[in-house]
Amino acid sequence: MKKSILKKCEEKLITMRNDIKKSLKERAAEGLKVETDVQDEGDMAQEVSNKAVSLLLVDKDKNKLTQIEQALIRIKDGNYGICIDSEEEIEESRLLANPLAVRTIEAQEAFERNQKQTAQRKTSGGIFNDD
Numbered sequence: 001m002k003k004s005i006l007k008k009c010e011e012k013l014i015t016m017r018n019d020i021k022k023s024l025k026e027r028a029a030e031g032l033k034v035e036t037d038v039q040d041e042g043d044m045a046q047e048v049s050n051k052a053v054s055l056l057l058v059d060k061d062k063n064k065l066t067q068i069e070q071a072l073i074r075i076k077d078g079n080y081g082i083c084i085d086s087e088e089e090i091e092e093s094r095l096l097a098n099p100l101a102v103r104t105i106e107a108q109e110a111f112e113r114n115q116k117q118t119a120q121r122k123t124s125g126g127i128f129n130d131d
Helices: 003-032 041-077 092-097 105-124
Strands: none
Touching: 003 041, 003 092
């Protein structure tokens, strides 16, 4: 892989990491606020719902942060841009569009088909199947 492409991907990853860390800090500060003006059960339910959504977003950000850190480690180790399934080089255009990509397009499509088939097998084995 060209060093210029590798550098661009690394810069994107670092920017993504910084943005997520900032977002996590902001959510943490909001999460510490205690709502004392809750008037009724409806307001309380909305407050609980808002907190639940915030926690889901924090989990999503933490997972993405982990992916970013793993990608940065792969850059450092010289493994970045190599498909985890086929060990082929991931297309540079794909990495520039999605620096978190760990598979070639073909390998990702095969992975997703496999995931879908696995999910279908799990649901078709239930007691309410049409077979």
